[in-house]
Amino acid sequence: MAVRKVGVVGCGLMGSGIAQVAAQTGYEVTVREVTMDLFERGYKRIEGSLGKFVEKQKMTGADRDSALKRIKGTTNLGDREFRRENQDLP
Numbered sequence: 001m002a003v004r005k006v007g008v009v010g011c012g013l014m015g016s017g018i019a020q021v022a023a024q025t026g027y028e029v030t031v032r033e034v035t036m037d038l039f040e041r042g043y044k045r046i047e048g049s050l051g052k053f054v055e056k057q058k059m060t061g062a063d064r065d066s067a068l069k070r071i072k073g074t075t076n077l078g079d080r081e082f083r084r085e086n087q088d089l090p
Helices: 013-024 036-055 061-069
Strands: 005-009 028-032 071-074
Touching: 005 013, 013 028, 013 036, 013 061, 013 071, 028 036, 036 061, 036 071, 061 071
Parallel strands: 005 028, 028 071
Antiparallel strands: none
16 A cells, blocks of 8 residues: 555644655645644745745746645644554554
């Protein structure tokens, strides 16, 4: 079974970095944060980081936009991405 979705708890410095890398490599990412305001702060950090890649011509604007579209925020830890769906996973 291929993993195509990633759940990240927290969108601080480390969580936003994990979410960014996962989204850049094609994973659908759901980030759980305590409030949507905190998620938005982390999301803006990701936007800024990806914007620097575009400025340095290390990434296209289209790739940046695609990565950003793969990141969603939630305040609900019960969202499907955070529950183990297959008990046979290691």
